[in-house]
Structure formats: C-alpha cells, structure tokens
Amino acid sequence: MTIIIVGAGMAGATLALAISSLSHGKIPIALVETLSPDNTSHPGFDARTIALTQGACQQLTDLGIWPTLVDCATAITHIQVSDRGHAGLVNLSAEDYGIAALGQVVELPEMGKRLFSLLAQAPCVSLFCPAKVVEVTRTEKTARVTLDNGQQLTGKLLVAADGSGSLLGRACHIQWQQQDYQQIAVVANIMTEKKPVGWAFERFTCSGPLALLPMSQQRCSLVWCHNERDREQVGNWSDSRFLSELQQAFGWRLGKILQVGKRYSHPLHLLTASRHISHRVALVGNAAQTLHPIAAQGFNLALRDVIALSNSIVQAVQAGVDPGEYRVLSEYESGRRHDQQATIKATDGLIRLFANNDFPLVIGRNLSLLAMAQIPCMRHAFIRQTFKNAIRR
Template identity: 50%
Template sequence: MTHYDVVINGAGMAGAVLALSLAGLTRPDGSRLNIAVIEAMRPDHNQHPGFDARSIALAWHSCEQLTRLGIWPALAPLATPITHVQVSDQGHFGRVEMQATEYGVPALGYVIELYPTGCELHRRLTACENITLYCPGRIAGFEQQPEQVNIELDTGVAFSASLLVAADGNRSLIGKQLGIPRRQLDYGQSAIIANISTAEAHAGRAFERFTAQGPLALLPMSEGRSSLVWCESSGRAEQLMAMSDEAFLAALQREFGYRLGKLLRTGKRTCYPLSLDEAPRPWHHRVVLLGNAAHLLHPIAGQGFNLGLRDVTALTDNISHALKAGQDIGSHGVLSHYGRARQADQAGMVGLTTALALLFSNDNPVLSAGRNLGLSAMAACTSLKSQLAWRAMGKR
C-alpha cells in the first residue's frame, strides 16, 4: 500500500494552497514530501462548491504570505487591487475612509475570482511532481492507527498517510466521523452573491455599508465589475432572490446609494445561509481540520480565507520545523504545538466577526448610536483608524 507523508482531503483554496506550500519543503537529506490530494471534482465543473462565481478578498498581509509560499506570482494576474475602502452606516453620519497611500502599501488588499483561481491552482497541483491528485475521488473510509492513517477511496484505491488534513468544508466528513465538537450559531441571515456592473468605474474602491438587516459590500473586480455580498434577514433574502434583475437592482440601489452611479446589470445571483460553525480544537490523532472545516465565519470584513491562510502558513512552518528536527510530522507533539499556537488568533477572529455581525445587523437605537460614534471617532483619530486599517490588512 502506497504511503504518503500528507494526504489532503479537498482541493479548494485552503487545501490546494497547503499542498503547494508543503510540496516545496525538504528533509535534511534534500528529499521532498510525498503528498496526495483528494478532490471530488475539477474546479472547471460548474457545480464545484469551492470555485463558483464568487470572489474573495485577500488582505495585504495574505498576499505577503502567498508570496513567501511561492504562490502569489501565479495568482497576481487574476487579482484586482483594493486601493480605497469606505465603511459607512446607512442613514447615519458615521463613516471611515482608508487609502493605500496613507499606509505606504500598493493596495490594502486584493480581490480574486474563485473560478479562474481554482483552475490555476488545479493546473499547478497537476504539474507538481511530488503531488498525486486523485480527482475525481472521495474518501470511502479511513482508520487511525498509531503510526499512520489508512485511507480508502470510493474507487477502491487504498493508501496510508502520516498526516491526514481535512480541507473538505464546514460539513467535513472527516470531522463528523471523528466526532470533533463544533460550536454553531445561526445568524438568521443569508448572503446574496452577485457580480454587478455600475455606471461609474470602481477605480479600486471597496465599500462596506451597514444596514439594519446586515452588511452590504461591493468589492472591485475585473472588467470594471464589482463583487456584491449582501447580507439580509433570511426572509428578505428569499424575496430579493425571487425578484427580476431590474427589481433587484432597484432594491440594491436604494440600500447602497449612488456611490458608483447607477447600477446597470447583475450577474447570476446565489444565496447562502449564514452561520458560525467552528471546531474550537480542530485537530485529532494524525488529523488536522483546515479552512472552513475548522472555522466558517460571517463574511463581515471578509476575513474567512485570510484566517484560513494563516492556518496554512502556520501548519507549513510547523511541518518544516518538524522535518528539520527529524520528527514525525503527524505526531501528537507536532499537531498539538500547531493547534495551541493557532487557538488565540482563531478564537479572536471568531469573536470579532461575531460581535461585528451582531452589532451592525440591528436597528437598536442605543447600539446604532454607539457604532456611529465609534466610526466617527475612528475617522477623526488617525491612530484608531490606523489600527483598523492594519487589522483589515491582516497585521495583528
């Protein structure tokens, strides 16, 4: 039975980036890791859940991490820079504006579209000599042994691994079978995702606007379009999804205003229910949960993948140090060190996004007054605004 150093279940953003990161590591003797990646479908399949028409925002620090991992040069041509961010509260005076030039960086972050990104990552996985890609493939069963994990695919192929990484989403099959405890919170909201064309060029501007029902964001993307993430109560989201394109754009225009002029067109709309779903201790015997399998966040502030990427970087660094020390990369000591080191950042980001979602998704007059005073204070105080900006850029 073939033995791999690392088997990664799921080749979405987190799984693919981890595989490519680990592929560059070497042991003291110069040999590279033997890696397998299991993925149910190709990214160019129109039903792939990880590489659909959505876009994600990469914080500036995330791009630095991807550069260090050797992956950013392949993704940079697919990215649209965010040079200006405006945060506002509907119907109130509070507003904060940030520009990349204020902080001496070329961009506060970048927006990448998942579909072309998925195709590029898949191409690189296929071309990498020490990565074996099982696609299409699904895990039919696995068994943890003291020194390895035995894995069988639905095709009948079987192999073993020193470390199994579950990067298979918040409904992780591996996490469920291991009974890893999860903490969940239903926000009572859904996010409507679409690509919007506007009369006025976005010029690298991103907008996050808070309404009584939830945040509404427009992020700059290719071909002059903007990527919409509109969080509404679940009932209202159903109504918006049922509207014609013209009626939907009119409703969006009322909420967003004319910061980009008239809203001209909308692409295909998709709706996702929003909930917090996290594993506070996302590791087990020779198993690590990664990406949405470890923590699914509210999209407010767009920090989900950025947190997952910090996990990828930390796990890569832990495995690199273990290799140099001649340690078993799937051992309890190595995984516990990784898990404990990541808990504070993971818990902090879960707490921050949850608090923001609850604070900025209601019309309580006391909370409304407080958040507007907060936004106004940040706008007036350079140090407070700088803290917000660097936090948004991924600097903790």
Template identity: 35%
Template sequence: MGADKAKTIKSEIVIVGGGMAGLTAAIGLAQHGFEVVVVDMVPKGDLTAASYDGRASALAYASCQLLKAIGVWPYMEPYAQPILEIRVSDGPSLLHLHFDNETLGDGPLGHMVENRHTRIALFKRLEEFENIRFLAPEKVADINRSASGVSVTLESGVCVDADLLLGIDGRGSVVRRHADLPTSSIEYKQHGIVCSVEHEHSHCGIAHERFLPSGPFAILPLTGNRSSLVWTEKSHLVDTIMNLSDRAFESEVARRIGGFLGEVKVVGGRWAYPISLQYAHSYVSDRLALIGDAAHGIHPISGQGLNLGLKDVAALIEVLVVARNVGLDIGATSVLDNYAQWRTTDNAAVYAITDGFNRLFSNDIGPIKLARDLGMAAVNEVTPLKNFFMSHARGTVGELPKLLRGESLTS
C-alpha cells in the same frame, strides 16, 4: 491529474478537500518537499467553471505574500484588483471609517480576486509539481488512524496511506466528523446574496461596507468597472429576493448601491448562502489536523474567512517543516499541538470580533445606532487605533508565519 486507480497510494500527507485552502496547502507542502495526495468530490473542470459559485474573495496583504511565496501569484495577478481604500458607513449616516493604503505605505490593503480565477491559478501551479496527486471526483468511504499512520479508503477502491491527514473539506467536514471533534455553532438567520455588477463609473479601488438593519452590504472592487456584491439579508426574505425577475432584482441592487457608480447592471448569476458561526473545539487529533472552514467558519462581515484559512495553512507548513528538519514524526501529537496552539487564540479573537460586529450593526435601535456612529467617528480620528484596524484588515496582526511575511522557511 485524474483519479489514480492503483489500489494503494503511498504518501506523506493526504488532504481531503481541494478548495482554495486545500490546494494552497498542497502546493506549499509540495514546494517544501512533502509528498501530497489531494482528494475532492468535485471534478477539476467544475471547480474552475464560471457557474460554480460566483463568489470573489478579499485576499489580505499577508495572504498575497503567501501566494507569492509559493509561486501561485503570477497566475492570479492579471485578475487581481488592488484594494486601495476601505470605507465603512452605517447606512445613510455621514459618520464613517476610512482606511487607505497610503497611511501604512506598504502596498495595497489587499486584492479582490474572483474565486474561479484563484482556483485556475492554483491548478496551474499544482501541475508543476510531480509530488502532488489530485484525485477527483472521489468520495471518502473510510478513514483509519493508528499509531503508525493513517489510511483513507475512497469509494473507487483506491486507498491512500500517509503519515498525516489534513481535513480542509469545509464546514460539513467529513474528516472532522470522523474524528468526532465537537463543534459549536451560532445560526444568524441571515443569508449572503452574492452577485457581480458592471457600472458606469470607476470604483477607484475602493471597497465599501455599509451596515443596514438586515446586515452588512459590501461593494467590493473587481478588475475593470465591475464590483462583487455581498448582500446580507434576513433568511426569511431570501427566497422572495432570489425569485425576483432580473429587472426587479437589478432595481433592488441599484437602490442599495446608490448612484455613485452610475448605471449598474447585474452580470452573471446570483447565489445565496446561509450565514453562521461554527468552530471546532480542537483542531487536531491523532495524525489529523483541521484547516480553514473545517475548523472555523465565520460571518463574512470582515471578509476574513479565506484569510484565516490561509493563515492556518502557513502556520501548519512552518510547523511541519521545522518538525521534519529536526527528525520528528510529522503526525506526532506534540507536532500537531504546536499548530493548534498557534492558531486557536488568533482565530478565537476573530470569531468574537465578527460576531460582535454583526450583532452591533444588524439592527436599527436608535441609541445603539447613535453610539456606534459616534464610535466609528472617534476611531476615524485616533490614528493608532485606526492603524490597528487597518493592520487587521491586511492580515498582519499577531504572530505571523514566515510565509505570510513573504519570508523563506529556510532563512
């Protein structure tokens, strides 16, 4: 599984980026018979270390269906906390939104899994395939694309020749910059502070999202009496908060949580990440496609970032399998355009929703606050509208790829 020092590696698909979306894509493609090479700058041991980033992800119901379909879920399930309810409130207001899994009667709304455990599960599944090579730590030195294929040269001197290049390498994507695909971005002047807490009382599988003037504060259930916190704060205050003593930081966390979980204790480290909206104007170019954060990075307000990336993965796998089955070149522009058209509209809707919600709720203006509280209360009483929002949280809105519906691509 280490870096292959052969001068040239032949493959069908080369993926730059071995994060959660990149590894999921590699496994899904390999399961459907494609030869895949994955290149990443970070060694496998670092990617799976507890100290790597400290985050956990809310995996929507549909994303879990994908992970089950490609054989990853059995390795994750022991570490997955079902999300049974979601409660959304506007600070101390008594008016709120409440979603529960029993309303739709089709399993949990999703699962919370620490990113470390997801990566470990992905690598365990990856090792079961002979048609995947994982090259790390490796950096891309050069990319050449032509009508007949793509060649990726690494700083070690290894060259990977393939039919298709996938950029799944995050917001600062080397692949996107190579293709000179224009992007737009909005800086929110907010940071997400992330940590985990142990608490006295059970969370009962309930995810809480509270809207405070500085931004949303999410309390997300993990296995055991633990929760992951995503505390959105104004950027100019972040250094002060991050430099607090352990005791002072824990006190600030406890104050924001309130007393409903009993005594709370911060466990592990704390991390802070700048928050912005960024999206590429096009997801594809000649023999190249972008997936996940390389194509679109959104505000964490709805917990949909990774889920959007996994939708991209499922859609591209389906498009490539269909193309191969009818004898088409998987790197052809017409094939990649099918992927781009499928995903662009859905992703754009999520950009607009998350941006609008953040702007609406990240303030304390009296008339706006009253209007949004009344709006939440109204949605809570209108069943069809409430069910739509619940379906959105479960990732089941729109034209879903088969893998997100838990269906085989051969059916």
C-alpha cells in the same frame, strides 16, 4: 512520511503547495478532491470572489503562488465604511499607510484553475481527482483512507480541508458549535456606471451588511445580507426589482447600478470545530471555522493556519520527527488559538453590532465611525487587525 489532504479547495490546494515549496518537494503529498475546479458546482471555486489582504498576498508570494495569480487580481486601494441613513462614515486609503494596496480581489473560478495548474507541476504532489473518501482507518502509527474506486492511501497525517461540517472530520468524531446569524448572503457580480477603480465598500443597511469589491471590466462583486425570513421574497425579485432595491440601499457612489449577473444565496452562521486536531488528523480552512463573509476574513485566517501547519509538518520531518505525532499537532493547535479566537471574535462582534438596529447601538457605532474618521490611531488599529501583516509601524 506521506501527508494525505482531503479537499483541494482554497485551503487544501494552498496547503499542498506550501508543503511542497517549504520542503523543496521532499515530502510526498496525496491530495484528494471530489470535483475539478472546472466543475461549476465546486463549492470551493464557485462564482464568488475573495478579498486577500496584502499580508496574505505576501505569504502567497513567499510560497511562489502569487505570481501565478497576480494578473487576475484587482487591487483594493480604498475602503469606505458607512452606515446607511446615519452620519458615520470612514474612508481608508492604502496611500496613507505607504503601501500599494490594502488587498487584492480574486475570482474563485480563475484562482481554482491556476492553483490546479501549479499542483500539476508541484514535486511530490499526487492529485486524486475526481475521488471521494469512503472509509477512514487510524492506527497508532498511520492514517489510511479508502477511496470510492477502492484505492487505499496511507500516510502519517490526515488533513481535513473539505469545507464546512467536514465529512472527514465527522468520520474522525470532530464536533462543531454553530451560531446561526438568521441571515442569508446574496452573492452576485454587478456592473456600475462608474468604474470602481480600487474602491471597496462596506455598508450597513437595515436589511443587513452589504459589501462591494472592485473587479475588472467595470464590475463589482456583491455580498448583500438579508434576514433569513426574507429569503423567499428576495429570491423572487426580478433583476430590475433587485437593482432598484440595491440602488436604494447602496446609494449612488458608483453612479447607476446597470446590471446584475446570476444571483446565489447562502445561509450564514458561525461554525467552529470543538478541536482542530485529533489522532493523526488536523483541520484547516472552513473545516476548522466558517466565518461570516462580510468582513472577508475567512480565507485570510485559513491561510495563516495553512502556513503554520505546513511549517510544523516540514520542521518535524526535517528534525526526523513523525509529523502526525500528537505533540506536533498539539503545538500547531495551541500556537494558532489566539489568532483564530481574536479573528472570530472581531468578525462576530462587527456583524452583531451593525446588524442591530437598537437606537443606543446605532448611536454608538456611528460615533465610533466618526471618531475613526477623525483619529488616525483608531484607523490604524482597525487596519492592523483587519489586514494582518500588511502594515508594520
């Protein structure tokens, strides 16, 4: 009943740990990964951070994963959403909802090391790293992969967790639809005069959305979107020019922006798989859908997929059913469809609304922010959708 997972980034690693935890180590898992998290070029554990909703933290707690991560996380206790140059502004506070935090910020390199440490201890998890899949063969009853060292792995189910445009998914004839946002995301860590002390900021500027997440040591994680046509110009800015432009766009909420670390840029698009299952294959994480990062929903959605798939696998095995059987995979896919579509629609709509500078839309979105600031039920609806499972009222 071996489950083969290709890709040990965030989604693949947590899936392996979830199956091991839920099955009490009774289901063999073969986890294949090209790079270790110590490799600075690992796309799943690079210099970025992720914002985990409080609901996601609870799910990781239930799996026994969160206690290993908690001391390297920074709590988000307040969020400010604003539109530069306009009156719309809303402040959200965890205290208003009777919870300790709205979410947690974790640095990916540190998270990668800790997840790999847990994988090394997890019963029935065999890690093949560094290793690369060079051939995939599927029969009626099994799925088999051949690694670049000639080793073959055979299992009942093959999970593609190898990122956007998954090579494994392509080998299994999965196709993706892509919507280009004509934007790039500039990612960096910055240091500010005032400590962020739990404050996260979503600010919509003329160049594109801008997000700051609180980190330790008086730092913030920055994601700043720009038009694709400005990529070369922005990339050529000196650090002093970058800090000056960022200060003008963000304002002085955290005082003077003192320092910026190494900058990275990524093209932005919405990538969705035409289907999330195939014969003895399931997709999770960015292999299934890659979202715009500004709303910080990518891994939180992926984790809900991971929990659902791991439950489907474990329940099938416990019932004596083949976990790679089409009926099992079809129920997983259909059960996740509504949440996936709702999250994609909300994230895509938010980006398109706030990236548009047409006057009627600017007026409309600012009226919405002003109304949210004044009407508690609107704030609650926003929080409930954005921070799924964090608040129950």
